[in-house]
Amino acid sequence: MIRLENISKQNGKQIVFIEASAALQRGEKIGLVGPNGAGKTTLFRMITGEELPDEGQVSVDRGVSIGYFSQDVGDMSGKSAVLEVIDGVGPVSELAAAMAELEAAMGDPDCADDMDDLLARYGEVQGRFDELDGYALDGRAREILGGLGFSPEMMDGDVAKLSGGWKMRVALARILLMRPDVMLLDEPSNHLDLESLIWLENFLKGFDGALLMTSHDREFMNRIVGKIVEIDGGSLTSYSGDYEFYRQQRAVAEVQQQAQFERQQAMLAKEIAFIERFKARASHAAQVQSRVKKLEKIDRVEPPKRQQTVRFEFQPAPRSGEDVATLKNIHKSYGARKIYEGLDFQIRRRERWCVMGVNGAGKSTLLKLVAGESKPDQGSVARGPSVRMGYFAQHAMEVLDGDRTVLQFLEDSFPQAGQAPLRALAGCFGFSGDEIEKKCRVLSGGEKARLVMARMLFDPPNFLVLDEPTNHLDIATKQMLIEALSRYEGAMLFVSHDRHFLAALSNRVLELTPDGLHTYGGGYTEYVERTGQEAPGLRS
Incomplete structure (x- = not known):
């Protein structure tokens, strides 16, 4: 239905595609992956005709209808x-x-x-x-x-x-x-809560047209796509299977290519050593010339293109007491709408509570109460005397000074730290090279979220309250955050719509329902097993 044949594309000084080819067949569901800035949105725009390749051809079969969802929704009124x-x-x-x-x-x-x-x-x-x-x-x-x-x-x-x-x-x-013949969906899972995400997942699984999509939610992608197209270094590579299978196949291919590269390098070193040793001897002239010609004809094996991975290590957080936060007889209303009536809840050291509930159940309100950002109408919220809290919320991004650069923001926050560790911290959260000199006013929502999170985690508190911390984070940054938080020894209270994040980090579940509060001793995976649902009110 759609074919990209030997396309090349350059945006300014950045080479996006070099003689890249791929195809989307009728009924295929493909996940498009690649690091930020690799060219995923450019590819969508070339398919829709909004941009043209510098070389090569993008062809769409006659009569094929295309629906394109992008992050730029335009004016609505x-x-x-x-x-x-x-x-x-x-x-x-x-x-x-x-x-x-x-x-x-x-x-x-x-x-x-x-x-x-x-x-x-x-x-x-x-x-x-x-x-x-x-x-x-x-x-x-x-x-x-x-x-x-x-x-x-x-x-x-x-x-x-x-x-x-x-x-x-x-x-x-x-x-x-x-319901076009082809859907192009650029990050459709952004801005969705868990219930909506699961509904969309089922809708797309039942869609009988072709689908090409990007998503930072690996679980969402795993359940929908049967093929992955990777953009890396200007080329397009196809892998059959879901995202997890792609990761495994990519790792296997990387090991095999590295082994081939090393074998060839060893052979080349041996041949070059022979040439260098005997090139001045007339008795070996024919052998030397033969080996020189042989080297000229060899197809060189390239080392594997390694995707840049970052790792963030927490500094040890100071130990808190056993009682981290206690809520007693909490009443909270917004106008005529009652959110809580007599809520009791306690968080203890090393507990990692994920909060579940339908829209309007009071998930963010609970986090605000615990963080001291909101006051109960009645009842008390108390934190332990040795508790040092870090609170991440979407509005935290609004406090960034637009005139400061990323590095200056971190230096302002940690004047004693020195540039080297702060640059390393920024790199972990996606600000490498010249990006560390970006002014905060030009940062995207996702970049602002990463910067605020970097500041919060550099000098870690012993209690983290996180409201949708994975919004806008790409898969690699999410994985880095999960790995860092899995080694974190403090208490956590968080809301997330990312099921991989929920399953990897929670060891307690707090479910807010119309008939009251329900707690589950295990994490999100155990919650799904016990309730038969991935989100409140939805059957799996």
């Missing part, structure tokens, strides 16, 4: 979320908007004299809407938005009032409703 989603299907949304206007006019006393004309016009528009299966589209749009976490009020409300994350979901719903 003047419509409800439902109409914005239906808008992607074409004229149906215009008819729906016309019907809504006519319905409003028919209910307006000032338009009573025009009622016959309004009724006639409404009949025409409604008939055309029905012909185009508009009522079914409305139902499907609502089903998709519901799966992505929208309440009925949000579906019918002004889309302009939604946050950026919710607008992303609207843009994603628009592509899902289209």
Whole structure:
């Protein structure tokens, strides 16, 4: 359906692709992987025709429809979320908007004299809407938005009032409703909670078209794709299987290529030593010349392209007492909405609690209460006397001084540390080379999150409160964080929608439900086994 043939592409001084080739066949579900900046978004844009390769050809079979979801959702205003989603299907949304206007006019006393004309016009528009299966589209749009976490009020409300994350979901719903022949999804798992993520996973597994997607969520990718295309060093390499199989195959191929490289290097060294030793002797001239020609004809084995991996080591955190945080008889409401009524909860040393609950259950509120960012209406929150807390929340990124560089921000935070360890810290969190001189104002949301986390973990507290710490982190950085936190000996309380992160780090589960608080002694994996669900209210 889609073929990339010997494409080359250069953006400024960066060479993105060099004679790279790949194909997407009918019904295939492919995961596109590669380090940040490797060219994943550029590849999507070339397939849609938004960019052209410098050399080579991108061809799409005649009549193939493509739906492209990107992180740039554009402007959304003047419509409800439902109409914005239906808008992607074409004229149906215009008819729906016309019907809504006519319905409003028919209910307006000032338009009573025009009622016959309004009724006639409404009949025409409604008939055309029905012909185009508009009522079914409305139902499907609502089903998709519901799966992505929208309440009925949000579906019918002004889309302009939604946050950026919710607008992303609207843009994603628009592509899902289209059901094109090919879906190109650039990080569709961003901005989704666990329930929505699992719903999307099931939707895409049932999608019968072709799919090419990127995702920083390895579990999400594992369950959907049957093939991986890797971008690395300007080339495209295909691997059959899911993401885990790709990692294993890549590791095996790397070992084999390294062995081939070393064998060839040993042979070359031996041949070169012979040439150097006997090149001045007339008696060996023929042998030397023969070996020189042989070396010129050899296809050189390249060393494997090693993906840069970083490792972050925690400094030992000071030991806390056994009681880290205690919440007693907590009551908390927002207006008429009651979040907690008499909640009791305790966190002890070395416990790692992941907090589960549907949207609105109070997960972030609980973390804010524990962190002291919010006060209970009634009850008490107490932390142990030797507890030193680190709190990561999305709003923490707003405190960055836009005029300071990444390095200056870290130097301001740790004036005694010296540049070498701070540069190493920045490198672990994705700021290498000139990136450490970036001003904070130009950092993306993900880069800001990494920088705030780097500061928090350099001088580690003995109690970490983390609200969605993996948002925007790529797979490699997530893995580095998981490995670092797995060696961390303090207590943790966290919310995450990343199932790999949940399974790797939790040893306790706190589930917030309408009928109260439930605790589970094991981690997330045990929670899934015991409840039969990966998220509250969803059966696996």
